[in-house]
Amino acid sequence: MKPGPLWVLMGKDLRLHGLPLMLVAAGVLASCALAMRFAPHTGAVTGFVFNVNMLMALLLTEWLIARERAARSFAWLRTLPLDDRALVVAKFLLAAVFCVMLWTVSSGLFAPTLWSPWGTGLVLQCSLLVFGALCLGARWRINWHYAHLAPLAVMAAPVLLFTVFAGDDTARRAALTALWNAPYGRPLAAGGLLLLYLSVVWTTVRWVERADTYEFVD
């Protein structure tokens, strides 16, 4: 029996980018180990682990989308009897699997405090997924080398709002902290982020289905 197009496309990307992905993931883990060895306190390591995972999401976008755009191989794929949904979902799925694996291993090994309570690690995982999805979606749709800046801006907006409207020792901060610490707080945040992730995938699928091929090749 032939494998489904989704698996064929993911297998193709693994064949093309599997080795560099493994090497970079190993480099990420090695740099986290170094950070743990030399960082002045645990908080710095935690921040480093999260940031380096964010950087990987950006890098993944370069491999999975930017190279296909530049080499115009999307144009070849689009002439094959493939559903556009498979084309898009394969990219998002591969990126998600890689993000989840890298985050689980790196944070589990070098920032275990994020998983105690477990909900914090999960929310951060979901936010990384959303960031990765925004990077993929933006790079797919925007014919501009610095398309990654768009998801960075999207992610920065809520952080900025939080800083401005819920500063230290304000009633808003206390209310948000109480919400976060409530039994449903972290699952609610993770669920919201997952919904956001799915909506990014869905809008990208819809856009690709309607777009002319030249819109996603350079």
Next chain:
Amino acid sequence: MSNDIVLELVDIRRRFPGFEMGPLSLKLRPGRIYGLLGPNGAGKTTLLDLVALQLKPTAGALRAGGTPLRWGSRDWKARLTYVREVVPFYDELTVAETLRLASRLYDRWDPALAARLADTLELPPDRRVGRLSKGTKVKLGIASALAHHADLLLLDEPTAGLDPTVRAGVQAVVRDLVVEHPHLCVVLSSHIFEDVEETASDILILRNGRFAFQATAEVLRASKLYRTAAADAVGPSPDLLARWTRKETAWLLVLGDSALDADLRQRSDHVEDNPASLLAAVYHGAGHTRGDNR
């Protein structure tokens, strides 16, 4: 349902800022090679993109077997292969891996035929696509087309940038294709007359997004070209294939051995012209027509 038509274009249009393609109507039949000629920017690639469902038409319809094609139709894409001027296979994959990837995505893939074609077309299975010449990449595209029993092969400038020997090789491959696979229809876009003269059974000349001339190669070969200063002496006629005017001189392309041909042969104000290439003459003239072309 008409089995003798692979695809029908019905008043297809595509609008871009500053350029409008169409309306174009055309019937593509199996066993034919359509040579699509036109200068840069005439709309050759746009036409192929429309047929391959890479571009959405602004108006009009594409019909296969009498049924309008749905945008993104997988069934239609399974019936065609589109080999672009810059063949966008994955440079990192080998020839064998590229064919394997295609084989997993086409339902009608014939592995034995793919292996035979790779052998016939001298495709090096272990060489990376990035290290292939353009001619070999085109052959790889052709192999992948035939191995899934495509009904329509679209070739966009397959010989551009190739040396004459390789170009002749690609022309020979295209010619032999239709003989060996009579269900296949080929549309070959080019701006090289020889490509079309050597291979095409049907001539299509595009200018400014419209067909400026359409005829079979046999009709063109059998036609006569007359030159005259009396531009309006001949009215519309089914025997008049094309007419164009340049600098007070009119040219008439007339169906050979037709009543009009016999008539013009008698008239002293019409002189038969014998250009080195009738196709080239029509190609250059068709841009200066007065709308009488068929």
